[in-house]
Amino acid sequence: MGHNRDYVIKFLRKLWELNRPYKGRFLLGVFFGVLTGMGQMAVLGTVLFVIGVVFGKTALAGVHLPTVPSWVPASIQANLGEFYNSMSDHASRSHVWGIAILGLIPLVVLLRGVVAYLNSYLLGWVATRTTCDLRAKLFEHLLNLPLSFFTGASTGELISRNNDISILQNMIAVSLVTLIQAPVTIITWLAVMVSLESKLTLISLVVFPICAIPISIYSRKGRLASANSQTEQAALSRVMLESFTGNRIIKAYNLEGVVVDQFKASLNTFRSNFMRVIRATETPGPLIEFVGAIGICGMFVYLMLSPDQNFFGLAVFTGALLSLYPPIKALTRLYSQVTQAEGATQRIFDLLATPNTLIDPAKPVPLRAAGAEIHFDNVSFDYGSKMVLHNINLKVNPGQMIALVGPTGSGKTTLTNLLLRFYDPTAGAVRIGGVDLREVALLELRSQIAVVTQDVILFNDTIRNNIACGRPGASAGEVEAAARHAHAHEFIMDKAGGYEAEIGEKGVTLSGGQKQRLSIARAILRNAPILVLDEATSSLDNEVERAVQVALDGLMEGRTTICIAHRLSTVQHADLIVVLDNGRIVETGRHADLLALGGLYHKLYNLQFHQSPGENGPPHEIT
Numbered sequence: 001m002g003h004n005r006d007y008v009i010k011f012l013r014k015l016w017e018l019n020r021p022y023k024g025r026f027l028l029g030v031f032f033g034v035l036t037g038m039g040q041m042a043v044l045g046t047v048l049f050v051i052g053v054v055f056g057k058t059a060l061a062g063v064h065l066p067t068v069p070s071w072v073p074a075s076i077q078a079n080l081g082e083f084y085n086s087m088s089d090h091a092s093r094s095h096v097w098g099i100a101i102l103g104l105i106p107l108v109v110l111l112r113g114v115v116a117y118l119n120s121y122l123l124g125w126v127a128t129r130t131t132c133d134l135r136a137k138l139f140e141h142l143l144n145l146p147l148s149f150f151t152g153a154s155t156g157e158l159i160s161r162n163n164d165i166s167i168l169q170n171m172i173a174v175s176l177v178t179l180i181q182a183p184v185t186i187i188t189w190l191a192v193m194v195s196l197e198s199k200l201t202l203i204s205l206v207v208f209p210i211c212a213i214p215i216s217i218y219s220r221k222g223r224l225a226s227a228n229s230q231t232e233q234a235a236l237s238r239v240m241l242e243s244f245t246g247n248r249i250i251k252a253y254n255l256e257g258v259v260v261d262q263f264k265a266s267l268n269t270f271r272s273n274f275m276r277v278i279r280a281t282e283t284p285g286p287l288i289e290f291v292g293a294i295g296i297c298g299m300f301v302y303l304m305l306s307p308d309q310n311f312f313g314l315a316v317f318t319g320a321l322l323s324l325y326p327p328i329k330a331l332t333r334l335y336s337q338v339t340q341a342e343g344a345t346q347r348i349f350d351l352l353a354t355p356n357t358l359i360d361p362a363k364p365v366p367l368r369a370a371g372a373e374i375h376f377d378n379v380s381f382d383y384g385s386k387m388v389l390h391n392i393n394l395k396v397n398p399g400q401m402i403a404l405v406g407p408t409g410s411g412k413t414t415l416t417n418l419l420l421r422f423y424d425p426t427a428g429a430v431r432i433g434g435v436d437l438r439e440v441a442l443l444e445l446r447s448q449i450a451v452v453t454q455d456v457i458l459f460n461d462t463i464r465n466n467i468a469c470g471r472p473g474a475s476a477g478e479v480e481a482a483a484r485h486a487h488a489h490e491f492i493m494d495k496a497g498g499y500e501a502e503i504g505e506k507g508v509t510l511s512g513g514q515k516q517r518l519s520i521a522r523a524i525l526r527n528a529p530i531l532v533l534d535e536a537t538s539s540l541d542n543e544v545e546r547a548v549q550v551a552l553d554g555l556m557e558g559r560t561t562i563c564i565a566h567r568l569s570t571v572q573h574a575d576l577i578v579v580l581d582n583g584r585i586v587e588t589g590r591h592a593d594l595l596a597l598g599g600l601y602h603k604l605y606n607l608q609f610h611q612s613p614g615e616n617g618p619p620h621e622i623t
Contacts, residue, residue, distance in 0.1 A: 010342075014349065015168070015171070015172060015176075018130045018133070018134060018168075019126055019130055019172070021129075021130075021133070022125075022126045022129055022130065025122050025125060025126050026122070026123070026126045028118075028122055029118070029119055029121075029122030029123040029125075029126060029180075030123075030180055032115050032116075032118040032119035032122065033119040033123070033177060033180030033181050033184070034180060034181075034184050035115045035119075036112065036115050036116040036119050036180075036181050036184075037180065037181040037182065037183070037184025037185040037188065037327075038184055038185075038188050039112035039115060039116065040112075040185060040188070040189075040323070041185075041188040041189065041192065042108055042112065043105070043108055043109055043112060044192075046104055046105055046108040047105060049104070050101055050102055050104055050105055052088070053087045053088050053101055054098045054101055054102060087101060119177060119180070119181070120173075120177055123172060123173055123176050123177055124173040126172060126173075127168075127169050127170075127171075127172035127173035127176075128169065128173070130168075130169075130172060131165050131166070131168055131169040131172070134165050134168065134348070135165050137352065138161070138165070138348060138351060138352060141351070141352055141354070141356075142158060142351065144356055145354060145356055146356065146357050146358045146422065146423065147417065147422040147423065148357070148383075148423060149354065154234070154238050155238070155241055156234060156235075156236075156237035156238025156239070156240065156241040156242070157234040157235075157237065157238055158351075159237050159241070160230070160233055160234035160236075160237040160238075161234065161347050161348055161351055164230055164345055164347065164348055165345070165348060167341050167345055168341065168345055168348075170341075171338065171341045175334050175338065175341075178330045178331065178333075178334045179331075179334055181327070182327035182328075182330050182331045182334070183327075183331070185323075185327040186324060186327050186328060186331075189320050189321075189323050189324050190324070192320050193317060193320045193321060193324075196317045196320065197317050200317060210291050218279075218280040218281075218283050218284050221276065221279075221280045225273050225274075225276035225277045225280060226273075226277050226341070227346070228269075228273040228276075229270060229273035229274050229276075229277055230347070232266055232269045232270035232273060233270060235266045235269075235270075236263065236266050236267065236270060239259070239262055239263050239266060240263070243259050243263075281333055282333070284332045284333070285329045285332055285333060288325070288328060288329060288332055289325060289329065357424070358421060358422075358423075358424065358442065360441045360442055360443075361438065361439050361440070361441070364439065364440055364441035364444065365435050365439040365440055366440075366444070367432060367433070367435055367440045367444050367445060367448065368433060369432050369433065369448040369449070369528075369529045369530050369560075370398075370448075370529035371398045371399075371529070372398060372432050372433030372434075372529075373395060373396065373397055373398060373432070373433060373434075374395070374396040374419065374430075374431070374432050374530070374560060374562075375394070375395050375396075375430070375431040375432075375434075376392045376393060376394040376395075376415065376418070376428070376430055377393065377428050377429045377430070377431060378391055378392070378393055378427065378428040378429075379391070379392040379393075379415075379418065379425045379427070379428035379429070379430060380392070380425060380426050380427040380428055381411075381414060381418060381423065381425050381426050381427075382426050387583060388411050388414050388583050389411045389414055389415070389418075389425075389583045389584075390582075390583045390584045391428070391584070392411075392415065392428070392583075392584075392585060393585070394415075394578060394585065396560060396562065396576075397560075397575075398560055399558060399559070399560055400560060400561075400575045400576060401556055401560075401561040401563065401573075401574050401575050401576075402561070402562055402563070402574060402575060402576040402577070402578055403563045403564075403565045403570075403571035403574040403576070403577045403578065404416075404562065404563065404564050404565065404578050404580060405564075405565050405568065405571065405577060405578070405579055405580070405601065405604065406579055406580035406581050406600070406604075407581060407604075409582075410580040410581050410582060410583065411580050411582075411583040412564045412580055413534060413564060415562075415580075416532045416534060416562060416564065418430050419437075419449070419530075419532065419562065420445075420446060420449060420451070420532070421437050421438075421442060421445055421446075424438060432445075432530075447528070448528050448529055448530060449528050449530045449531075449532060450470070450522075450523035450524075450526040450527075450528040450530070450531050450532070450555075451523065451531075451532045451534065452516075452519050452520055452523050452531070452532070452533050452534070452552070452555075453519070453534040453535070454534060454535035454566075456507065456515040456516055456518070456519045457506075457519075458503060458506055458507035458510070458515060458518065458519075460502070460503070460504060460505045460506075461502065461503070462497075462499065462500050462501060462502055462503070463492055463495070463498075463499050463500070463501050463503060463518065464476070464479055464499040464500060466503065466507075466518055466522070467479050467482060467483060467518060467521045467522050467525055468525070469522065470482070470521075470522035470523060470524075470525040470526040471525050471526050471527070474525055476499075478525060479499065479521075479525060480499070482521040482522070482524040482525035483499075483518075483521045485521070485524050485551070485554055485555070486517045486518070486520040486521035486524055486551045486554075486555070487517060487550060487551045488514070488517040488518055488520075488521050488551075491514055491517075513548055516548050517548060517551055520548070520551045520552060520555055523555055524554075524555055528559070529559060529560060530559065530560045530561075530562075531555060531556060531559045531560070531561045531562070532561075532562050532563075532564075533552065533556075533561065533562070533563040533564065534564045535564050535565070535566045549570065567608070568604065568605055568608055568609070571591070572591040573591070574590070574591070575590075576588060576589070576590070577589060577590065577591060577594055577601065579594065579599070579600050579601045579604075581600055586599065586600055587599050587600060587601055
């Protein structure tokens, strides 16, 4: 029980920290919750007051009603007595007064309803704001984590973790209402019971400590089952995401049945864990009612041995005792829900605690990339245990176009990733204009680099907005000028809606060449001094490649360009070709010089252009 209690206390502290920005409304909601908890007793007190005033004190004969506490000043007690007698006199003389006093009952019930509404509304308002803040915070945190985090994370699971926040919203908006109201209601009814029959109260409640046993057992089971349930829900999200994004392959290889079976298997596991959650939540309630019934039996045994009891007063006391069970049962269910919410949302807090290994320097150094030299200074890099780059020394002069070529896995893309500071080198430094990139603010660094990749990333938005994201805030004229330079304006105007045409998810309504030209237009609009081309034409056919290459030639003009080449025909006019193999620079030079050298570049060139069908062995893939 203590272990679970520590979890709950820790979890509630986290909730308080989340609610702190809205503590004014939160505390006001708590205040109205306390009033709501006392509302049932207020209604009962009003009913007893009205009965005594309208029908006379004889109507309550035999009922041991609570008296004004002795610590209340005598003058106030006297005034209350005079007020009560005055109301009784008026009611006895006039039915109009009696009816008016009877109206206090619906008035108090109405006030209790208003207070309960304000309690739920204010806590719901705080819950919505808090969870929206948490969603935004989690999304921003994940978006700013380094590329290395996403290489080991499942997209479906990350989406599912964001959806887990809805559990917190329900916890604050609904469960917290119970957490506030139920204890107040319990304390109020206990006070009434003690004032009526203190001995009977102790006898009837002596069995309640036993209730802690099922609460402890089932809350622990519920927490574990809830965490497993959320894990399976993440697996469901992953299967759905992969199935929808890979729908063409699934259909092409007739994998529908396999994927559906996989989805159903995850569903079965999810259902099993969810039913465990339900069992853990609902089982303690009936057990507590059973224990409570034993307490009531104990009370009646005591009465059997004390036959001089007043049974009208006993009926009032029994009613108060039975009124204890709904809030106690609600608190029991709430305890299970809190432990489940803590288990289900722990992953959210774990994600928020994930450190960002790429952080801005405390005092960033200004960077001016235009006309500056790029220097890979004795750079080494590894992905954990695998060394990818070994002592790379490379200088790229301003305005120079260099090409990186080599077999798959030779480290070409890793070099550009270090330039963009998606990663930091394990050893050495990457410098622009003599400034170590680790001393530069990430925002300033990446604002001076434009990227055109083989896998074009387009958003489910208009053509205009997909180009404009290269430089947010660009005017319509600037977007159109960039599209013209990228030779994209013509096909854009052929679309229904032109620049306002929606292109669908990942640009599904566009051809490969059209997507690539939009990507180029985006890079042109950015107008950055450094350009990275990552196999920008490798997936295009020859005719489309020529059209795109024209756009690329215009983009590269006057910019320092690093090009990762798949087709060696696209880099023959490069100012410098850098040949990589197993993470090392093995050759550098111009196209003709490297061919004359007869090394790896010569071999790759022959494999791509001169291999005859009769030659043995597959060609080296150039990526």
